[in-house]
Amino acid sequence: MIKLSVSKAARMLGISRFDIQNQINNGKLQTHEGYVTTDSLRLAYPNSNLDSEEDQHIQKMQRIKDEAMNKIEADVVARSENEKTYLGIIGTLRAKFAQEEIKNQHHQMVFAELTERLIVLEEQCHSQDKIALHKLQGWVKSQH
Numbered sequence: 001m002i003k004l005s006v007s008k009a010a011r012m013l014g015i016s017r018f019d020i021q022n023q024i025n026n027g028k029l030q031t032h033e034g035y036v037t038t039d040s041l042r043l044a045y046p047n048s049n050l051d052s053e054e055d056q057h058i059q060k061m062q063r064i065k066d067e068a069m070n071k072i073e074a075d076v077v078a079r080s081e082n083e084k085t086y087l088g089i090i091g092t093l094r095a096k097f098a099q100e101e102i103k104n105q106h107h108q109m110v111f112a113e114l115t116e117r118l119i120v121l122e123e124q125c126h127s128q129d130k131i132a133l134h135k136l137q138g139w140v141k142s143q144h
Helices: 006-013 017-025 038-044 053-124 127-143
Strands: 035-037
Touching: 006 017, 006 035, 006 038, 035 038, 053 127
Parallel strands: none
Antiparallel strands: none
């Protein structure tokens, strides 16, 4: 027979101290020297779990651990989904980058060809047109 204070008994049963006091006042719950015994609690609350506080703490820690593990598992799933999304985005960006590289190479070839054609044109043009042609060559150089 274990003696418990009314407050401790209420905590263990998960009810209010007022409910225990009402049971005592109505004669449904016996006290012994101002304490409630676990035997009388079991009779009054047959479906209750009167584990010790230590057992309750262990159960509470287990619940916390289980909740944490569930959260970790959910985080792992979310991280995996994010990684798949990021890999898809990276693949798309690589393809776009490759296309831009091809465009860049094409533009470089066009500028090189334009520069060569301007040199040939300079050799064949009249002296009065060379000033305008030099300006055009300077602009092409500055853009390249």
